[in-house]
Amino acid sequence: MEEELKEKLFKSSKTGWEDIDSEKKRDIYNFSNGYMEFLNKAKTEREFIAEAVKVAREKGFRDILEFEKLNPGDKVFYINREKSIYLAIIGNKPIEEGMNIIGAHVDSPRLDLKPNPLYEDSGLAYLKTHYYGGIKKYQWTTIPLSLHGVIVKADGEKVYINIGEDENDPIFTITDLLPHLAQEQMEKKLKEGINGEDLNLLLGSIPYNNKQVPESVKLNMLSILNDKYGITESDLTSAELEVVPAFKARTLGLDGSMVAAYGQDDKICSYTSFTAMMELDNVEKTAVCILSDKEEIGSMGNTGMESHVFDYFISEVLNKLGVNRPNLLDKVFCYSKMLSADVDAGFDPIYASVSDKTNAGFIGKGISLNKYTGARGKSGASDANAEYVAYVRNILESNNIKYQIAELGKVDIGGGGTIAYILANKGVDVIDCGVPLLSMHAPYEVTSKYDVYSAYRTYKAFWIAS
Ligand code: MN
Ligand code: MN
Numbered sequence: 001m002e003e004e005l006k007e008k009l010f011k012s013s014k015t016g017w018e019d020i021d022s023e024k025k026r027d028i029y030n031f032s033n034g035y036m037e038f039l040n041k042a043k044t045e046r047e048f049i050a051e052a053v054k055v056a057r058e059k060g061f062r063d064i065l066e067f068e069k070l071n072p073g074d075k076v077f078y079i080n081r082e083k084s085i086y087l088a089i090i091g092n093k094p095i096e097e098g099m100n101i102i103g104a105h106v107d108s109p110r111l112d113l114k115p116n117p118l119y120e121d122s123g124l125a126y127l128k129t130h131y132y133g134g135i136k137k138y139q140w141t142t143i144p145l146s147l148h149g150v151i152v153k154a155d156g157e158k159v160y161i162n163i164g165e166d167e168n169d170p171i172f173t174i175t176d177l178l179p180h181l182a183q184e185q186m187e188k189k190l191k192e193g194i195n196g197e198d199l200n201l202l203l204g205s206i207p208y209n210n211k212q213v214p215e216s217v218k219l220n221m222l223s224i225l226n227d228k229y230g231i232t233e234s235d236l237t238s239a240e241l242e243v244v245p246a247f248k249a250r251t252l253g254l255d256g257s258m259v260a261a262y263g264q265d266d267k268i269c270s271y272t273s274f275t276a277m278m279e280l281d282n283v284e285k286t287a288v289c290i291l292s293d294k295e296e297i298g299s300m301g302n303t304g305m306e307s308h309v310f311d312y313f314i315s316e317v318l319n320k321l322g323v324n325r326p327n328l329l330d331k332v333f334c335y336s337k338m339l340s341a342d343v344d345a346g347f348d349p350i351y352a353s354v355s356d357k358t359n360a361g362f363i364g365k366g367i368s369l370n371k372y373t374g375a376r377g378k379s380g381a382s383d384a385n386a387e388y389v390a391y392v393r394n395i396l397e398s399n400n401i402k403y404q405i406a407e408l409g410k411v412d413i414g415g416g417g418t419i420a421y422i423l424a425n426k427g428v429d430v431i432d433c434g435v436p437l438l439s440m441h442a443p444y445e446v447t448s449k450y451d452v453y454s455a456y457r458t459y460k461a462f463w464i465a466s
Contacts, residue, residue, distance in 0.1 A: 016366050016402045016450040017257070031456060032259055032449040035271050036249035039261050040165070043244045044148045045083045045293045045303075047162075048106040048267060052085060052274055052291065053077070059278045061087060064313065070320040073282065078313040082150075083107075083293040083303040086313045087277060091286040093466065095321060096328070098335030099314075100463050101288040101428065102277075103305070103419050104270040104342060105295035108263035109133030109441045111140060111199055111243040113149075117236055120218040123207070126200040127172075129243055133296030137194040139442050141176040144246035145201065151231055151239040159229045164246045171246045172201045201243055245443040257364070257449055264445040266295065269341035269434045269455060276460035284466030286317070295342070295419055305419040311426075334427035337391070339462055340382075340420035341455070344368040345408050346436035346446075354414065359407045361436035363448040366402030367458045370432035373408050375415030382421035384431035392431055392462070399461040401454055406436075433458065 020028070042048040061075040070076065070090050077087040084106070091099075111129035119126055127147075131137065146164025153159070164171040176194070177185055185193055207216035208223055225231050249261030270291050277289045294304030302309060311329060318324035318332070347360040361368035371389055374381030389405075396403045408414050420430045435455050438446035 012402075013362075013365065013404070015362075015364050016448075016454065017364060020450070028449050028453040029256065031453050032251075034275070035268070035452055036251070036259060036261065038271050039249040039263065039267060042106075042267065043108075043146070043165075043263055044110075044242050045106040046150065046240075047148065048270060049079060049082055049085050049291065053079060055274075055278060056085075056087060064316050064320065067320055069322065070317060076317070078309075078316070080293075080303050080309050084309075085291050086310055087274075087289040087291075088313075088317060089277070089280055089283050089287045090317070090321070091283045091466075093284050093286075095286050095318065095323065095332055096335070097285065098332060098337065099286040099288050100283075100465070101290065101336055101338040101423065102273045102341050102459050102462060103290035103292060103338060103423065104273050104434075105266045105292045105305075105419065106270050107133075107293050107296050108244075108265055108267065109135045109296055111135075111145075111201075113201075113236070113239070113241040113243070115237050117241070118203070118218055118221060118233060120215050123212065123217060124205050125203040125217045125221045127203050127241075127243075128197075129199045129201060131196060131199060132242070134441055136190070136442070137196065137199060138176075138190065140199060141174045141194060143173065143443055144171040145173055145243050146171060146246040147201075147241055147243055149239060149241035151229065151235050151241070153231065153235050154238070159231060159235075161229070161241060172203065172243070174199055174201055247444055252446060259447050259449060259452065260444050261447075262443055262445070264435075264437055264447055265343045265440055266341070266434070268343060268437075268447055268452060272435075272452060272455040273339075273341050273459040276456050276463065279460065280463055283463060287463040288314075290419075292419055295417075298417070299419055299422060305422045330427065333423075336428045337388070337462075338420075338423050338428045338430040339392070339433040339459065340418050340423070340430050341459065342418040342420075342432055342434045343440060344370060344406055344432070344434055344436045345414070345416075345440055346438045348438055354409050356407065356410050359405075361404050361406035363436050363438060363446070364450050365404050365436075366451060366454045367396070367404070367433060368436045368451075369403060369405040370408060370434075371405065373416050373418060373420070373432055375407075375409060376412050379415070380417065380421075381415075382424040382430060384429070388429040388431060391429075392433070395461050395465045396458065399457065401457050401461060403454075403458070404436075 208220040252258035252260040344361040372381035372383040
């Protein structure tokens with residue numbers, strides 16, 4: 001009796017695995033295998049965009065510049081400087097009725113090389129770094145690291161670099177002090193234990209021609225780089241070289257239920273939303289997928305969501321649909337709906353004290369909604385209105401998709417920004433909707449395969465809804 005009434009009146013907070021038979025489990029595991037394969041090919045924003053463009057072209061998407069006119073069913077994209085992409089499928093309904101947008105980000109915390117990175121000290125060559133995004137510095141020492149990115153020569157020629165992912169490649173690392181000599185370091189606060197200026201990548205140790213003269217190890221490194229890529233030290237100044245963990249994405253757990261990988265914030269929402277869009281054909285409302293850059297450092301710059309490049313893309317869509325007129329762009333945004341697809345902090349029982357257990361996202365319980373992400377009085381939050389939360393709930397419930405609604409940490413702890421507020425400022429209805437993660441921003445982040453799959457189902461259902 002009481003159990004029945006509970007079933008009827010309580011909000012369910014059961015694990016997603018409860019309703020999973022062996023067939024569904026196979027679907028979930030297969031989908032996650034595709035996700036992990038993609039992660040291994042796309043560790044940086046540029047690599048993600050390059051892979052995404054390949055897939056999108058195969059699925060019939062074309063650059064908007066290739067279209068004279070757009071019609072319902074057309075599939076278009078716009079690449080923003082190799083680091084961000086916007087994709088759209090033109091809907092059957094007039095675009096004036098609004099668009100269904102899903103926006104994720106493809107950049108992840110990492111170490112960027114400084115503009116003058118290379119130096120030699122005591123017979124060892126190093127590359128200096130400046131970390132990108134919110135990291136715990138101690139986590140980035142004594143792990144295998146790889147070097148990815150692009151070097152642009154003064155004449156514009158681009159050299160793409162990827163060292164440390166292939167089994168036959170060397171890897172790099174950042175050293176830490178042996179415990180025997182670390183008494184002083186161990187007394188420091190955790191955040192001061194490793195200094196930002198000490199995150200230097202160990203690059204090599206043999207002097208040029210095996211002769212120890214000043215800077216001969218540095219010379220040897222440049223000689224190797226010159227042989228392989230035809231570059232000089234000056235070319236390193238016009239480069240974007242990123243140091244990321246050399247770990248492969250792997251299945252985690254005896255039951256195979258989880259994914260351990262670098263960069264799941266936010267490539268998990270990028271991959272699942274992008275994959276869902278690749279499977280769409282006829283949509284009622286124009287479906288838009290944003291894969292943005294620079295979220296981890298505040299969405300600034302012309303590839304970040306704060307730039308007006310996305311507005312330009314939508315304006316071009318309006319132009320090529322032949323419907324544009326003054327203020328139409330504003331109107332379209334005001335009638336649009338969006339899922340800000342970004343990760344949520346998964347409840348970690350080892351660190352339970354930072355979360356309110358009744359308002360936390362748990363891994364394995366499905367997609368996680370954040371009505372707002374600000375803390376300490378909802379400061380800085382884009383707070384989704386109740387009507388819109390109901391709209392999203394209805395899509396999830398009518399498609400039988402398990403979801404949870406959470407805050408990122410306790411009231412006076414935490415909070416965190418996403419791109420939600422930027423679209424909300426344009427008048428779009430937005431809610432944060434993503435996958436809960438353990439060890440967010442660490443070199444190896446953990447997610448549940450159940451949630452990976454449920455993100456994909458959520459994003460697909462949202463685009464199909466009209
Ligand atoms: Mn994120
Ligand atoms: Mn992040």
